[in-house]
Amino acid sequence: MTRMKTQRKEKAKLILKGWSANQVSQTEGLAFISQTPKAARARISEFQDEIPRILVCPRIDWSWSDIVNEVAGVVTDHGTRVSRGSEVSGIVQVPAVLGTKTATHQIQEGDVIEIFCEGMEAIAKVYSGKTK
Numbered sequence: 001m002t003r004m005k006t007q008r009k010e011k012a013k014l015i016l017k018g019w020s021a022n023q024v025s026q027t028e029g030l031a032f033i034s035q036t037p038k039a040a041r042a043r044i045s046e047f048q049d050e051i052p053r054i055l056v057c058p059r060i061d062w063s064w065s066d067i068v069n070e071v072a073g074v075v076t077d078h079g080t081r082v083s084r085g086s087e088v089s090g091i092v093q094v095p096a097v098l099g100t101k102t103a104t105h106q107i108q109e110g111d112v113i114e115i116f117c118e119g120m121e122a123i124a125k126v127y128s129g130k131t132k
Contacts, residue, residue: 019094020117021089029072036089060085097122
């Protein structure tokens with residue numbers, strides 16, 4: 001995995017490595033955790049603020065496409081460069097870290113996530129809380 005720089009001064013509580021889905025290089029937002037597209041659709045309307053959200057979910061496929069279009073980035077447990085998740089996030093042009101294996105178990109709702117993609121590799125740096 002290529003080393004990438006963060007703009008934050010505090011140390012990340014967690015760094016997850018995975019596959020980059022596209023050439024969109026970086027983004028930042030608050031963790032929005034959902035296990036299913038139906039649950040995500042029900043919650044996405046709650047977000048009336050302008051704070052970018054990072055979808056954290058087990059995997060994405062075409063059933064998630066409308067949700068992926070509404071978030072700043074995606075972090076998944078499963079997926080590779082040739083998975084449906086890669087297709088969805090690539091077409092929508094949303095930075096994604098696919099195949100982390102443990103994202104839904106380790107990231108908490110409201111954590112700040114920075115996504116960095118470079119080539120075929122990506123990392124998600126996770127910070128506690130909702131502050132910058």
